[in-house]
Amino acid sequence: MSMRELLPMRALLKEIGNKLHMPVITDSLMRSTVFEDNQGCLSLVNVPKMSARNKYLALKYHFFRSNIGESKGIVAKYIPTLEQRADIFTKGLPAPQFAVIRKLLMGW
Template sequence: MKNDEAVKIYEDNQGSIALVKNPEFHKRTKHIDIRYHFVREKVADGQVLLQYCATKDMKADLMTKPISAAQFDYLRGMLGIKTPRSAGSSGSVVDDAPRHDVL
């Protein structure tokens, strides 16, 4: 399998990336669950590609962790989600799209 076909896993923990890529088995890693070894095999086979992603750029955090408003805006922007242009006096979003009556 080519790297462009491999499943990319973005990870912000460089230690875990090193552990997966290191073929040696150490005493300190004997407790690791069998699922970890599955990922290690898939990386070795080229089916999975681990890629480092800085914690501040981890898009998954937007929906999985409590983050600041500034970080929320930053990650939302990375996903291509734009903020509403303006809000009406009632607090509803004003939309320039044409309105259609619903019967």
């Protein structure tokens, strides 16, 4: 889901940089990191191997895979589930896990 928001945001920043004649905002300087807690998703994105089980995902993941890489400026990294900050906004969490993520976000 975050790649769906990241790609248009990067295009918007690049367009704004071009319109304002700011050579600072280029593909080489825009770096983004997508933190993922799903090992299966990371292997689909990082390893260019298709199997019979993931063939139906081909279009979406081939598109995302073509946009990920050091040279493209987007890197996918693993983060443990207990430290995934996005979960606080997308899931109903138990109180202890909510407190851990709140501390990561707020610092208290």
